[in-house]
Amino acid sequence: MTLLLDAVLCVLLLGTALAAVLGRGVFRAIVFFIVYGLLLSVGWVRLEAVNVALAEAAIGAGLTGILLLTTYGKLTRVSAEAEPDDAGVNLPVALVSVAVAGALAWAWSVLPEPTRPRAELAEALPRAGVENPVTAVLLSFRAWDTLLESVVLLAALIGLWLLGRDEDWQQRLGVPQHARPGGIMTSFGRVLPPVGFLVGVYLVFIGADEPGGAFQGGTVLAAVGLVAALAGLIQPPRIGQWQWHAGLVLGPLVFLLAGVAGALSDSGFLGYPEAIAGTAILVIEAALAASIAVTLAFLVIGPPEKGHRE
Amino acid sequence: MTLWLTGVAVGVLCTLGFALLRVWHGPGRADRMMAAQLSGTAGVAALVLLAPMQDWAALDVALLLALFGALAAVGFVKATSSDGGGDPEEVDIGADTPDPTDRNADD
Numbered sequence: 001m002t003l004l005l006d007a008v009l010c011v012l013l014l015g016t017a018l019a020a021v022l023g024r025g026v027f028r029a030i031v032f033f034i035v036y037g038l039l040l041s042v043g044w045v046r047l048e049a050v051n052v053a054l055a056e057a058a059i060g061a062g063l064t065g066i067l068l069l070t071t072y073g074k075l076t077r078v079s080a081e082a083e084p085d086d087a088g089v090n091l092p093v094a095l096v097s098v099a100v101a102g103a104l105a106w107a108w109s110v111l112p113e114p115t116r117p118r119a120e121l122a123e124a125l126p127r128a129g130v131e132n133p134v135t136a137v138l139l140s141f142r143a144w145d146t147l148l149e150s151v152v153l154l155a156a157l158i159g160l161w162l163l164g165r166d167e168d169w170q171q172r173l174g175v176p177q178h179a180r181p182g183g184i185m186t187s188f189g190r191v192l193p194p195v196g197f198l199v200g201v202y203l204v205f206i207g208a209d210e211p212g213g214a215f216q217g218g219t220v221l222a223a224v225g226l227v228a229a230l231a232g233l234i235q236p237p238r239i240g241q242w243q244w245h246a247g248l249v250l251g252p253l254v255f256l257l258a259g260v261a262g263a264l265s266d267s268g269f270l271g272y273p274e275a276i277a278g279t280a281i282l283v284i285e286a287a288l289a290a291s292i293a294v295t296l297a298f299l300v301i302g303p304p305e306k307g308h309r310e
Numbered sequence: 311m312t313l314w315l316t317g318v319a320v321g322v323l324c325t326l327g328f329a330l331l332r333v334w335h336g337p338g339r340a341d342r343m344m345a346a347q348l349s350g351t352a353g354v355a356a357l358v359l360l361a362p363m364q365d366w367a368a369l370d371v372a373l374l375l376a377l378f379g380a381l382a383a384v385g386f387v388k389a390t391s392s393d394g395g396g397d398p399e400e401v402d403i404g405a406d407t408p409d410p411t412d413r414n415a416d417d
Contacts, residue, residue, distance in 0.1 A: 001317055019334060050364070073389030077392075176395050
C-alpha cells in the first residue's frame with residue numbers, strides 16, 4: 001500500500017510540474033507551482049526528510065507563491081497583457097531550458113551514490129550539543145556555509161532595494177495596503193498572526209532536537225508580519241530606520257561574534273566549547289531566525305513605493 | 311492500522327487529483343485559486359494521516375501548510391485588487407469597477 005501511495009504521489013508531482021511548464025497562462029502556471037510545492041513537501045515527508053519538507057512548505061509553496069502572485073498582480077496593472085498572446089514556442093528559450101535540464105540530469109547521474117554518515121555522525125553528534133542532526137550540521141559541523149548563506153539573503157535585499165526609484169526612496173516599503181475596517185481581511189490580520197507567531201517561535205526552539213530550525217521558523221515569522229502588513233494593520237517601515245537595519249544584521253552578527261569568540265578561546269573559529277554548545281546554537285538560531293524573518297518579509301513587500309498615507 | 315491509514319491517504323491524494331482538474335480548467339482566477347486551497351486541505355489531511363507512521367513529525371509540516379494556505383489566499387486577493395493593496399470588501403456594491411476576483415474574469 002505504501003508503494004501505491006508513493007506511486008500516486010509521483011504521478012501527481014509529475015502532473016503538476018508538467019502542467020506548470022506546459023499549460024498556457026501565467027496565472028495557471030503560478031497556481032500549479034504552489035500546488036507543486038505543497039505536493040513536494042508531502043514527498044519530502046515520505047522520504048523522512050522532515051526538515052526539508054518544512055522548508056519546502058514555508059518557502060516553496062508559501063513565500064515564493066505569494067511573491068509570484070504579487071508579481072502577477074503587478075504585471076497585469078503595469079501592462080494590459082500579462083499573458084503572452086503568441087501561440088508559437090519560443091525556440092531559443094526552449095533550447096536553453098532543455099540544455100540546462102540535460103546538464104542537470106548529467107550532473108545527477110555522475111554524482112556518487114549517497115552514503116548515510118551513520119558511524120561518523122553517531123560519534124560526533126553527542127558533542128554538538130543538539131539532537132537534530134540537520135541542525136548540528138548547519139550550525140556546528142558546517143557552520144561556515146550557514147554563516148555565508150545568512151549574508152546572501154542580506155545581499156539579495158540590497159539588490160532589491162536598488163530597484164526602487166530615487167524619488168520614492170524616502171517612502172515606506174511596498175505598495176500602500178488598505179482594507180475595510182472590521183472586514184474579513186482585517187479580522188484575518190488580527191487572528192492569524194498570534195497563531196503564526198507561536199508556530200514560528202516553536203519551530204525555532206524545537207529545531208535543536210526535532211525537525212525545525214531558524215530558516216523554517218524565520219519564514220513563518222516573516223509570514224506573520226506580512227499578513228499584518230497586507231491587512232493594513234501595521235505600516236511597513238522606511239529604508240532609513242536604524243532599528244530595522246539592526247534586525248537585518250543581528251543574525252549574521254551574532255553568528256560571526258560567536259565564531260570569533262570560539263577562535264579566541266581554544267575551540268577554533270565557529271567552534272563552541274562542548275559545555276555551552278547547545279546554548280550557543282540556540283542563541284545563534286534565535287538571532288538568525290529574527291534576521292531571516294525581517295529580510296524575507298522585506299523581500300516580499302518590495303522596494304519603497306509612493307502613495308502611502310501618513 | 312498502518313495499512314488502513316495509508317489506504318485512506320491514497321484516497322485523499324486521489325481527490326487532490328480532481329482538485330487539480332479545476333486548477334487546469336478554471337475558468338476564472340478565483341476558481342483556480344480555490345482549487346489550490348482545496349488541494350492544500352487535501353495535502354494537510356494526507357500528512358495528518360501519514361504522521362503516526364513517522365513519529366508525528368509530519369504534523370508540523372501539516373501545520374505550516376495550513377498557515378501558508380491562508381497566506382496564499384490573502385496574497386491572491388491583494389494581488390488581484392485594482393491597486394495591488396486593496397480589499398474587495400471596500401468596493402461599493404453596484405460600483406462600476408468590476409470585482410477583480412469575479413469568477414468569470416478569465417486569465
